[in-house]
Amino acid sequence: ARYIFGNDVLSEFYSLLDNAGLVDSFPDEDDTDFYYKRLKFLLTYENWTGFLPDNDAIADAEANNLIPEDSVELGNFIKYHFVANKLISDFDTVSNNYVTASVDSTGVPLELTIQSEPKQMVVTDGSGEEVQINHNTANIFVRDGIAHRIKTVLISN
Secondary structure (H helix, E strand, O other): OHHHHHOOOHHHHHHHHHHOOEEEEEEOOOOOEEEEEEHHHHHHHHHHHHHHOHHHHHHHHHHOOOOOOOOOHHHHHOOOOOOOOOOOOOOOOOOEEEEEEEEOOOOOEEEEEEEEEEEEEEOOOOOOEEEEEEEEOOOOEEEOOOEEEEEOOOOOO
16 A cells, blocks of 8 residues: 555545555554555455556546445445456466456455556456556556556446
């Protein structure tokens, strides 16, 4: 969460994470007066890949009523932007469905389809929308994960 929290372009996404109760803080090992932000739902995963909508994407989604108001639904909406237990970059060649941190109403994990070749990645969400990942805003390596900034939100259905 530190990368998202400290990035002005992702401040609206951070606000959604915070509103959904998905962020907490933990003390630094060497300085207990200093706290780090973290995405607590990711603690159960060895690693992860995040597709982080920028402020313009969040504003567009809000204008089109795509962001849930209920905190549980909001949490699931946000978690759909994170692939569980996989590090996926646009340096790799992959074509597969990947389980997200989100689940449907019956508890079944939701998936994203990701196709990637060097410097080209396309994510297809549950609605069939294809999202091109810009190489210049991709591959941000963070603790236990990799983040890609995107220009739209991902929709699970």
